[in-house]
Amino acid sequence: MAIKKNHGGDDLFLSRLFSYLQKQLTIQIDKIIPIRKHVYFVKSKETNFILKGYSSYNRLLVQNDFLSALKQEGFEKTYSFHQLAKNPPLQFRNTFYGCLEFIHPSEKKFTYHFREDQEEGLEVLSQFHEITGNLINRFEGIIPSFKQLEKWKERSATFLYNLPVIKYYVQKEILDELLYWADWSLEGIQAESSFFKAEKAAILHGDVAHHNFLRSKNEIVYLIDFDLISIGNPISDLLQYANRILPYLNWSIPELSKYKRFHPALKKKGFLYALAYPTDIFREWNRAIREKSYFQPERKKQLFEITIGQFKERKEFFKALQEKIIEIG
Ligand SMILES: Nc1ncnc2c1ncn2[C@@H]1O[C@H](COP(=O)(O)OP(=O)(O)O)[C@@H](O)[C@H]1O
Ligand SMILES: [Mg+2]
CATH class of the missing domain: 3.30.200.20 (Phosphorylase Kinase; domain 1)
Known part of the structure; x- marks a missing residue:
């Protein structure tokens, strides 16, 4: 803690x-x-x-x-x-x-760096969805619906608004590419929108960052912080989870496929389109600019790492997604 x-x-x-x-x-x-x-x-x-x-x-x-x-x-x-x-x-x-x-934390913290934690987090999240699937009737009208497309359109709009600042730090070729991924992704999600409107709805956690998982003293992984719950397709949480762990999987689809929990999703075009959206990059830049922290050395290092450091891998990842979508047809 x-x-x-x-x-x-x-x-x-x-x-x-x-x-x-x-x-x-x-x-x-x-x-x-x-x-x-x-x-x-x-x-x-x-x-x-x-x-x-x-x-x-x-x-x-x-x-x-x-x-x-x-x-x-x-x-x-x-x-x-x-x-x-x-x-x-x-x-x-x-x-x-x-x-x-109070959940007494273990000395060993939960982190997405390790496969064991990636796996355990995914299991807890899936158990959570299995159970929250039964709570829809009770919380409909109380908890908002999750709106993937609206959320990301807004995120893109803010990123575009912030570009005049960001362009001082990130070269044009990279920015053009990121904006292209984002547009391609949003168009694809729109075309597949029926898919996100849930086969079977559940209550989504909405913020599956590593710090909302807690490894307890008795080595059990707990899920905490339900401030962002919403009703939607559990695949939206899985998508966020995939986005969180992909930097540690070198942006590799085969690595992601090692988790059985992702298999059904990876066969869906909507999920593949959504994986292409540079959500973390846009989110972090928007936040850094909102908080005026982008010129702090530590923060800048982190922003450069996700935007520039992983760019080659992410470009390959984008190509692989495009190919996979063509394969599905
Ligand atoms: N029940 C709990 N037991 C132990 N630690 C907790 C508990 N709830 C929160 N924490 C600690 O406090 C941090 C912030 O709590 P959280 O509910 O995630 O708030 P926030 O909405 O600010 O993210 C967590 O990341 C965790 O380290
Ligand atoms: Mg939290």
């Missing part, structure tokens, strides 16, 4: 939050340690827990209901909400807080 300073507010904020919790909780607490914005580790002799803030009461309620539904349906590999407030909800300075069961 990376504990960052300055993310959870200053000392004064923390001491006020501490007093608030002391008054409002049914248990005694000893210490609050910020993890990141709105996420705290709370030490208590009775139960250590994670305190997570949500921007509205509604969001907190949805999380609470979703997590208890998940558990009821038999999904064990996540946390439960502790009910520790004397008069719920906990509300401190316009933020609503939930108390999450």
Whole structure:
């Protein structure tokens, strides 16, 4: 667990939050340690827990209901909400807080660098979808629908808007190529849109970054952070997962095919078109520009690595996708 300073507010904020919790909780607490914005580790002799803030009461309620539904349906590999407030909800300075069961992390962190972790993450995610497939009726109208095409069109538009800055850092040939992949991909997704509208819908996790998987002390991989859940085709989560691990698979389709879970998807044109979309590159540049962090040396290094460092492999990957689509016909 990376504990960052300055993310959870200053000392004064923390001491006020501490007093608030002391008054409002049914248990005694000893210490609050910020993890990141709105996420705290709370030490208590009775139960250590994670305190997570949500921007509205509604969001907190949805999380609470979703997590208890998940558990009821038999999904064990996540946390439960502790009910520790004397008069719920906990509300401190316009933020609503939930108390999450603390999953004791293993020394060995979950990372997409290793095949074992790639595999285990994929299994947890698939179990998650199997279970959330049964929760659609209950959460329809409460959780939004996932809109792949709209999301990526917006991402492309922002990237285009940011180009006048990006072009100082990335050569034109590469940018032209990236924009070509993006257009080709979006057109393909549009043509195959019926495919994304789900054969069998499930609740998608929506953010399968490595830090939303937790390897616990007893070596079980847990899935956490359901802030971005939506209803859609589970293949959209698989797509995101593939995007996350491909940099560690040298952008190789045969490597991706080693995972049986991807086999059905790799036979679908819609999935192949979508794999071509440079989602990580666009996302990271858009974020770096939004946060004005693109000139920081560490950040710049990371941006260059994904944009330029892996460019040759990604170009080959794009060609392979095109060929595979022709093969399917
Ligand atoms: N239940 C938990 N047990 C242990 N660690 C947790 C738990 N929930 C969150 N964390 C830690 O806090 C980090 C941020 O929490 P997360 O819910 O993912 O918030 P965010 O929405 O800010 O990404 C996680 O990446 C993890 O390291
Ligand atoms: Mg998270």
